[in-house]
Amino acid sequence: MKTAAHHGGRLASIVIAFLVSTSAFAEDKINVGDTAWMLTATALVLFMTIPGLSLFYAGLVRSKNVLSVLMQCFAITCMASIVWIIFGYSIALNAAPEAGSFLGTFDKIFLDGVSMDAVSGSIPETVWVMFQMTFAIITPALIVGGFAERMKFSSMMLFSTLWLILVYLPSCYWVWGGGWLAQQGFIDFAGGTVVHINAGVAALVAAVYLGRRKGFPETPMPPHNLTLTVAGAGMLWVGWFGFNAGSAAAAGESAGMAMLVTHISAAAASLTWMAIEWFRFGKPSVLGIVTGMVAGLGTITPASGSVGPMGALVIGISAGAVCYTATQYIKRVLKIDDSLDVFPVHGVGGMLGTFLVGILAFTLGGNGEVAEGSSVGAAISSQLGTQVIGIVAHIVWAGVMTFIIIKVVDMLLGVRVPDDEETEGLDYTQHGETGYHNL
Numbered sequence: 001m002k003t004a005a006h007h008g009g010r011l012a013s014i015v016i017a018f019l020v021s022t023s024a025f026a027e028d029k030i031n032v033g034d035t036a037w038m039l040t041a042t043a044l045v046l047f048m049t050i051p052g053l054s055l056f057y058a059g060l061v062r063s064k065n066v067l068s069v070l071m072q073c074f075a076i077t078c079m080a081s082i083v084w085i086i087f088g089y090s091i092a093l094n095a096a097p098e099a100g101s102f103l104g105t106f107d108k109i110f111l112d113g114v115s116m117d118a119v120s121g122s123i124p125e126t127v128w129v130m131f132q133m134t135f136a137i138i139t140p141a142l143i144v145g146g147f148a149e150r151m152k153f154s155s156m157m158l159f160s161t162l163w164l165i166l167v168y169l170p171s172c173y174w175v176w177g178g179g180w181l182a183q184q185g186f187i188d189f190a191g192g193t194v195v196h197i198n199a200g201v202a203a204l205v206a207a208v209y210l211g212r213r214k215g216f217p218e219t220p221m222p223p224h225n226l227t228l229t230v231a232g233a234g235m236l237w238v239g240w241f242g243f244n245a246g247s248a249a250a251a252g253e254s255a256g257m258a259m260l261v262t263h264i265s266a267a268a269a270s271l272t273w274m275a276i277e278w279f280r281f282g283k284p285s286v287l288g289i290v291t292g293m294v295a296g297l298g299t300i301t302p303a304s305g306s307v308g309p310m311g312a313l314v315i316g317i318s319a320g321a322v323c324y325t326a327t328q329y330i331k332r333v334l335k336i337d338d339s340l341d342v343f344p345v346h347g348v349g350g351m352l353g354t355f356l357v358g359i360l361a362f363t364l365g366g367n368g369e370v371a372e373g374s375s376v377g378a379a380i381s382s383q384l385g386t387q388v389i390g391i392v393a394h395i396v397w398a399g400v401m402t403f404i405i406i407k408v409v410d411m412l413l414g415v416r417v418p419d420d421e422e423t424e425g426l427d428y429t430q431h432g433e434t435g436y437h438n439l
Contacts, residue, residue: 031122037251038127044242045134049141050077052239056232056294057145060340063224064425065149066435072144072153076160080137083164085111088136089129092169095178102180104173121249131246136172139195140164145340146203147210147415150422153430155415162405163202167398171198175390186390187361187383189258190247192302192354193394200347201398203338204330209406210416212337214423226286233290237266240297244304258304261312262297268313269296272320288324291345295323298349303357308365315356323349354391358384 054073058066090108108114111129118125140160147156174181175188188194213221223229244262248255273292278284299319300312307315326344330336338344361368361383362376370379409415421429428434
């Protein structure tokens with residue numbers, strides 16, 4: 001006859017087995033390793049803007065404007081964070097029922113339903129919200145380089161807010177939220193179009209609309225502190241691993257390859273830019289090598305989940321040469337005062353990388369899949385067509401919408417500071433402070 005103790009032991013075994021199975025089921029949904037990596041990647045991408053991009057830009061402007069760009073990057077970080085949680089996340093990444101739609105739904109405004117136990121893939125949804133928020137932060141911050149040293153702070157805030165809502169959020173949905181480009185098989189792993197083409201085109205439009213800084217191009221306007229710029233560049237390089245490898249949304253082989261190819265492209269582009277300057281001017285410049293690095297990082301971004309190491313080498317070398325040429329053409333031939341070279345580095349780099357992924361995803365160790373019965377050539381041809389559609393769509397969307405937004409802001413507030421304030425510097429005239437008390 002079975003004792004009470006025996007039955008109690010069986011009951012305890014059943015309870016333990018249930019708890020173990022429940023725990024295993026939970027682990028199938030939330031992967032601790034993936035979560036740890038994505039938390040790290042999120043911090044790295046935020047680190048790219050504050051302090052990375054902030055210091056990179058701050059060193060490039062003149063000393064009387066150093067605080068203004070730091071303030072702009074900081075304020076944009078705060079603004080974009082609030083817009084993102086109110087409705088940005090919902091309409092950018094919450095898929096609409098209609099396949100190939102233009103914009104997501106409002107089902108998750110104010111992060112409705114994003115509770116502690118909500119899951120996205122193998123990570124908590126809270127982590128996914130925060131990771132994607134950092135992309136929404138850095139994109140409008142990049143545009144600051146196009147109008148540095150001459151735009152009113154109030155106008156910059158209104159412009160950046162409207163631009164984030166009207167340009168970035170729809171674009172993000174098209175590519176990453178299940179929108180019409182995603183439905184066509186468009187490849188943009190980490191933001192060649194959503195971040196770099198959008199920001200680059202917007203910076204170009206803003207630079208042309210505001211006009212040149214006083215004295216440009218006749219008066220030299222060298223960076224006031226390259227030490228700050230190099231420090232910021234180093235932070236960007238490290239932070240970019242979170243940007244690209246984090247876009248895998250898991251701690252696996254895709255993230256590992258993305259990190260490797262990101263580093264290869266940055267190194268190759270840096271050396272290429274440096275070599276061109278060394279050959280042309282007899283000396284390699286510090287500004288050149290760090291600008292080449294940013295070009296390499298921006299260009300590999302859309303391709304970082306699809307190419308292998310040799311593909312990354314091709315992209316890096318191409319980025320160094322093409323973005324250098326674009327920089328010289330914009331400033332010396334067209335004489336457009338894109339103050340910190342946002343369009344030729346980020347815009348052109350984003351276009352180049354988004355195009356090249358259509359080729360390199362299927363060659364040199366790329367992981368593109370060729371349909372059964374098809375050829376590599378046919379796969380490349382088809383993918384290139386899709387990539388070109390995506391590039392053109394973003395150029396047109398960002399260009400037209402940026403012009404409309406800046407025109408409206410100009411009508412409401414005026415966008416450019418008066419001449420005397422530009423001469424005195426934005427640090428004091430816009431913020432009542434100076435970056436260096438001995439000046």
